[in-house]
Amino acid sequence: MAFRSFGSVDLSPSECYDMLVNVVTPRPIALVSTVSADGMQNLAPFSYFQLGGTSPPSLMISPTLSPEGTEKDTLVNVSATREFVVNIVTREMVEEMNITSVRVGPTEDEWKLACFTPIASDIVRPPRVAESPVHLECTVFKIIRHGDGPSASNYVIGEVVRFHVDDAMLEGQMMLAEKLHTVGRLGGDNYIDTGVPERFRLARPSTPLSRQ
Template structure:
């Protein structure tokens, strides 16, 4: 690509908000975690995070990027995981997308997004926070590590203890999940989202024997 055809963004010269706008619009699509946690008073909190992904498979681990509130108070997800180091990552499909978006509302501590979004829960097996009953899949996690990134951001790494998947999506013989049926939603830049409907197979290349 010729130099005349590129636009550079030097984050050191930009405000965090402007850098974020560029960053989130380039690193796409990002999977969405609708995370359920349990407050000390028993309230179930549900919050969406698009700074989320799988980072390890032995053991299986996921990572959440969690911001604090503008006044630097921890958000409910962060505060709840500090108190009870357990959480559930609910996978968001197209059918769940609008309710997931409602869970992004800035509610008062102690209020439950489940009531606002009209979501029902189902009990987890290995952790105390429940899962979203209508989510196509859910990962029950215990916190492994929390890393502080400055005053307002932290990284939560969780070990996956159990995965629940809707039965009609599972090929038990081959341990395969129907990706089209899962219909996962991803986050793009701004208010844009996408699904995984455009899918093709591209086998990983292998070097032929004797070829250096």
């Protein structure tokens, strides 16, 4: 192999983004449900999403700062309420998931835009997405900001306090992995369906409202 090497300072922010999202693949997608301090519900997808350990069960999402350097609603909400639900995204719900990524103000309800059905969680206040076969109720362990401008990271580390799994995907308490067709995000608008290993494209929806 003949390598070309780049210092991160030699790449523009968008070149860094392209480099990372095209090489760290596939990334699982967390459809994250939160509520604001005054009870407004919010739903948005995050592919900066990974496990960190299992005792206690722990995971992280990173809602980056917006292109204007402001906090996304999900970050505002988890900072205020210290609770969220990760809803696992499958092939059947990917178009609706994509709709929830539109940029709308905090009073606009992505649940209604995407026609997702909320069901009550057992421990935390944010509701779960009925259309998703797996929900992870989480409390916030720590939030770590890295950077301070547009696209800066905000590592939200959550502890999973309750699991909900569609009975059809279980044998006893064992997950039947082959029944769960999660979707992974690749670079650009490309995704992979883990049930059918073929790539497909899904363009981001255009923004109906730009208030952030």
